[in-house]
Amino acid sequence: MNIPIPKGTFDILPQYPDPKDLWRHSDLWAHIESVIRQITSDYGFKEIRTPVFERTELFTRGIGETSDIVTKEMYTFLDKGNRSMTLRPEGTAPVMRAFLEKKLHISSPITKFFYVSPMFRYERQQAGRYRQHHQFGVEAIGNNSPEQDVEVIDLLYNLYNRLGIKNLTLHINSVGNASSREKFRSVLQNALRPHLAELSDDSKIRFEKNPLRILDSKDPSDKKFLASVPSILEYLDEECRDNFETVCSLLKAIRIPFTTNAHLVRGLDYYNKTVFEITANELGAQNSIGGGGRYDGLIKSLGGPDLPAIGFGTGIERVIQTMLGQDIEFPAPPCPKLFIIPLGSAARERCFCELQRLRRLNIAAEMDFSGKKLKNAMRYANTINAEYCTVIGDTEIESGKLELKHMNSGETRTTTFEELTKDIIDD
Numbered sequence: 427m428n429i430p431i432p433k434g435t436f437d438i439l440p441q442y443p444d445p446k447d448l449w450r451h452s453d454l455w456a457h458i459e460s461v462i463r464q465i466t467s468d469y470g471f472k473e474i475r476t477p478v479f480e481r482t483e484l485f486t487r488g489i490g491e492t493s494d495i496v497t498k499e500m501y502t503f504l505d506k507g508n509r510s511m512t513l514r515p516e517g518t519a520p521v522m523r524a525f526l527e528k529k530l531h532i533s534s535p536i537t538k539f540f541y542v543s544p545m546f547r548y549e550r551q552q553a554g555r556y557r558q559h560h561q562f563g564v565e566a567i568g569n570n571s572p573e574q575d576v577e578v579i580d581l582l583y584n585l586y587n588r589l590g591i592k593n594l595t596l597h598i599n600s601v602g603n604a605s606s607r608e609k610f611r612s613v614l615q616n617a618l619r620p621h622l623a624e625l626s627d628d629s630k631i632r633f634e635k636n637p638l639r640i641l642d643s644k645d646p647s648d649k650k651f652l653a654s655v656p657s658i659l660e661y662l663d664e665e666c667r668d669n670f671e672t673v674c675s676l677l678k679a680i681r682i683p684f685t686t687n688a689h690l691v692r693g694l695d696y697y698n699k700t701v702f703e704i705t706a707n708e709l710g711a712q713n714s715i716g717g718g719g720r721y722d723g724l725i726k727s728l729g730g731p732d733l734p735a736i737g738f739g740t741g742i743e744r745v746i747q748t749m750l751g752q753d754i755e756f757p758a759p760p761c762p763k764l765f766i767i768p769l770g771s772a773a774r775e776r777c778f779c780e781l782q783r784l785r786r787l788n789i790a791a792e793m794d795f796s797g798k799k800l801k802n803a804m805r806y807a808n809t810i811n812a813e814y815c816t817v818i819g820d821t822e823i824e825s826g827k828l829e830l831k832h833m834n835s836g837e838t839r840t841t842t843f844e845e846l847t848k849d850i851i852d853d
């Protein structure tokens with residue numbers, strides 16, 4: 427029976443013969459994750475791992491009852507105890523749940539977290555949208571200063587820089603606080619009311635429930651009316667306006683280019699003040715490579731203290747696809763230093779001992795266990811990009827002399843079992 431992989435998911439494998447699948451190659455994923463670990467360490471963020479599923483209520487309360495994620499996209503099921511559970515569609519609410527449950531605001535000085543985790547959203551299948559995607563996210567809790575906003579944006583921007591990604595656009599906006607949003611909500615409704623009948627079905631529903639979300643609708647029937655609606659930035663109160671201006675001037679000070687986009691509101695309802703998104707042309711319609719913002723009310727709404735917080739998420743699939751779209755070279759994956767081919771059954775034990783000796787010295791080495799013909803074993807050594815290869819039979823064991831072949835140049839030289847380590851390391 428051939429059971430296919432679920433729609434919208436994919437395997438990350440060490441080998442993908444078709445170049446269009448290269449973005450699923452595990453070496454590429456390992457590279458991104460190692461750069462993530464380095465950059466988070468440089469910025470003082472610590473790793474957090476939360477469960478793949480949580481109580482559904484965490485997301486309905488956290489992300490917002492009217493958001494697309496909650497209304498259409500969650501993988502929700504009843505467990506055997508009849509409790510409603512949901513596969514994590516995003517990482518922010520679970521990190522807040524863990525933070526509150528363990529009272530980390532009281533017991534721990536660590537307030538900056540990162541995660542690299544799979545997320546699950548029942549999306550309509552299309553390029554760049556998966557039902558299981560992987561996010562690198564950060565959450566910085568407890569600080570409401572504009573420097574904290576810019577540190578988080580800078581980390582994301584710098585990650586893309588370190589990976590060699592170019593031509594990105596950083597869009598930023600402020601969605602203000604609850605009272606500025608309330609004021610703007612009725613202004614927006616008044617501006618859109620004359621066109622209500624012509625708006626998309628989603629926007630008609632949002633008109634009453636969450637009109638701000640209409641602003642970032644990609645539907646052409648909405649877009650033509652959005653060009654002329656007032657800007658939320660004109661309805662910010664003094665504190666939110668000052669905050670936004672300082673964020674913009676700090677970004678300029680550290681030379682991060684950005685465009686202010688008054689229509690950016692993001693798809694999750696927990697945001698306030700600064701929101702941002704980074705887009706890449708290579709991604710086509712789903713051009714958001716990463717995004718985030720401030721969510722100062724979320725911890726309180728989950729029953730915790732009134733603590734501000736800000737974070738972002740970036741999809742690793744989209745990061746790799748952008749890199750490949752920009753022809754960015756990935757570092758060569760590590761390869762074995764030596765491939766050992768035993769000739770005859772007597773040599774196998776000696777070769778196996780040699781293999782273990784090298785590995786105990788932290789030298790990457792492999793050996794043919796399958797008794798391939800010499801030509802095939804050599805070909806295999808080439809396929810796995812072994813740097814050297816040696817064939818060991820009775821003659822080599824008796825004489826103690828080995829021939830070491832450099833696979834790239836084809837050059838050979840003679841060494842001994844004693845000198846082997848030195849010879850392959852010193853090269």
Ligand code: HAM
Pocket residue numbers: 515516517518547549554555556557558559560561563564565693694714715716717718719721736737738739740741742743744
């Ligand atoms: P989000 O914008 O929903 O934000 O997702 C963040 C990033 O994840 C997107 O920019 C995109 O790169 C990637 N992504 C999202 N959905 C998919 C999908 N179906 N397939 C492929 N990639 C996808 C959040 O999830 C927030 N929790 C981010 C955040 C953290 N805000 C504050 N802290």
